[in-house]
Amino acid sequence: MTSTANRQILLIEKPVGKLAPQNFKQSDAAIPEPREGEVLLRVRYISLDAANRAWMHGATYRSAVEANTVMAGGGIAEVVSSRAQGFVPGDIVFADTGWQDYAALPAKHLTKMPRIEPLTYLLSVYGIAGLTAYFGLLDIGKPKTGETVVVSAAAGSVGSIVGQIARIKGCHVVGIAGGKDKCHWLTSELGFDAAVDYKDGAVFKALRAAAPKGIDVYFDNVGGEILEACLPQMNNYGRIACCGAISQYDGAPSATGPRGVPGLIVVKRLIMQGFIVMDYMKERERALADLQSWVASGQLKVQEDIIDGLENTPKALIGLLAGDNRGKRMVRV
Numbered sequence: 001m002t003s004t005a006n007r008q009i010l011l012i013e014k015p016v017g018k019l020a021p022q023n024f025k026q027s028d029a030a031i032p033e034p035r036e037g038e039v040l041l042r043v044r045y046i047s048l049d050a051a052n053r054a055w056m057h058g059a060t061y062r063s064a065v066e067a068n069t070v071m072a073g074g075g076i077a078e079v080v081s082s083r084a085q086g087f088v089p090g091d092i093v094f095a096d097t098g099w100q101d102y103a104a105l106p107a108k109h110l111t112k113m114p115r116i117e118p119l120t121y122l123l124s125v126y127g128i129a130g131l132t133a134y135f136g137l138l139d140i141g142k143p144k145t146g147e148t149v150v151v152s153a154a155a156g157s158v159g160s161i162v163g164q165i166a167r168i169k170g171c172h173v174v175g176i177a178g179g180k181d182k183c184h185w186l187t188s189e190l191g192f193d194a195a196v197d198y199k200d201g202a203v204f205k206a207l208r209a210a211a212p213k214g215i216d217v218y219f220d221n222v223g224g225e226i227l228e229a230c231l232p233q234m235n236n237y238g239r240i241a242c243c244g245a246i247s248q249y250d251g252a253p254s255a256t257g258p259r260g261v262p263g264l265i266v267v268k269r270l271i272m273q274g275f276i277v278m279d280y281m282k283e284r285e286r287a288l289a290d291l292q293s294w295v296a297s298g299q300l301k302v303q304e305d306i307i308d309g310l311e312n313t314p315k316a317l318i319g320l321l322a323g324d325n326r327g328k329r330m331v332r333v
C-alpha cells in the first residue's frame with residue numbers, strides 16, 4: 001500500500017449470472033479528507049460475506065450496491081484522524097468501510113471496538129458471524145438438551161459457530177457442508193456428531209441417517225433444495241431459524257420455493273422465523289460474555305481464513321460463494 005493513494009475495488013457492473021473477476025476493477029483515488037463529524041479510517045481487515053453478493057440483487061435490509069461505486073463491505077479499521085467527538089487516532093472501529101484502504105465516514109456510522117488480540121476475532125467469533133450464530137440459534141432456534149440441531153453451510157463462518165454452540169448446549173448436531181474434507185473436519189475437529197456432504201447427492205437419505213430422531217432445530221443458511229430436504233424431517237413443534245439463502249445469491253434465484261411450504265409447517269406446528277442480527281445489537285454484551293467464556297475454555301474453536309492483499313478481495317468473495325473457505329473469511333489490507 002502507498003501512503004498517498006487510496007486503492008479501491010469498484011464494482012463496475014452488476015453480474016448477470018455468477019459473479020466474476022471482470023465485474024470488478026481496481027483504481028486509485030486520493031485519500032479522503034474527513035468533514036466535520038467524520039472520521040478518517042485506515043482499513044485493516046475486510047469481511048467477506050455471502051451477503052455481499054445478495055446486495056447486488058437490490059435493496060435488502062440495506063441499500064443495494066450500485067455499479068461504478070466502491071464495493072460495499074464491513075471492515076475493521078483504525079482511526080487515523082477525527083473531526084468527531086468520541087473518536088481519537090488509534091481507536092478501532094467496525095464500519096461499512098467498503099473495499100478500499102481508507103474511508104472517511106460519519107461517526108454515527110461507526111461501532112467502537114475494543115483493541116483485542118487477535119484483532120481478527122472482531123470479525124469472526126466476536127463479530128457479526130459469532131453474534132448471528134448466537135442469537136439465531138439460541139433466541140430463534142431455542143435448542144433444548146438432547147434435541148437434534150441441523151445447520152447448513154456448516155463449515156462456513158456462521159455455521160461452524162452454530163454447530164459448536166449447539167454442542168455446548170448438549171444437542172445432537174448435524175452439519176451439512178460441501179465435500180468430504182469439510183465434513184470430516186466438522187466431526188473430527190469441531191465435535192459435530194455427524195455431517196452430510198450435500199455435493200454427494202441424496203441429501204434427504206443422508207440426513208435421515210445422520211438425524212435418526214428427526215430434526216428439532218434447523219438453522220438455515222442456504223434455503224433451496226437443502227431446506228426442502230429438511231422440512232419433511234422436522235419434528236412436531238420444530239423451529240427453523242432462517243438466517244440466509246446462499247443457494248439463491250450467486251445467479252438467478254430459482255423460480256419455485258421449497259415444496260412443503262406451508263403444508264408441513266401447519267401439520268408439524270413448525271415455527272419458521274427470519275432474523276437480522278442487527279436487531280439484537282442491544283443485547284450484544286450478553287452474547288459476547290458467553291462467546292468469550294466458551295473461547296477461553298476451549299469449547300468453541302475459532303476458524304479463520306485470512307487472505308492477504310486488497311487486490312485479492314474479488315477472488316476471495318467469488319471463492320467463498322463457491323465454497324473454498326473454511327470458517328470466517330477476511331482480507332488483510
Ligand SMILES: NC(=O)c1ccc[n+]([C@@H]2O[C@H](COP(=O)([O-])OP(=O)(O)OC[C@H]3O[C@@H](n4cnc5c(N)ncnc54)[C@H](OP(=O)(O)O)[C@@H]3O)[C@@H](O)[C@H]2O)c1
Pocket residue numbers: 048049050051128129132152153154155156157158159176177178179182221222226242243244245246247248275276277278320321322323324325326327328329
Ligand atoms: N441474518 C443475518 O443477520 C445474517 C448475518 C450474517 C450472515 N448471514 C447469512 O449467513 C449465511 C452464511 O454466510 P457467511 O457470509 O458466513 O458465509 P460462509 O458460511 O462463511 O460461506 C458461505 C458457504 O456457503 C456454502 N455454499 C455456497 N453455495 C451453496 C449452495 N448452493 N448450497 C449450500 N451451501 C452453499 C459454501 O460452503 P460449502 O462448501 O459447504 O458449499 C460456502 O463456504 C449466509 O446465508 C448469510 O447471508 C445472515
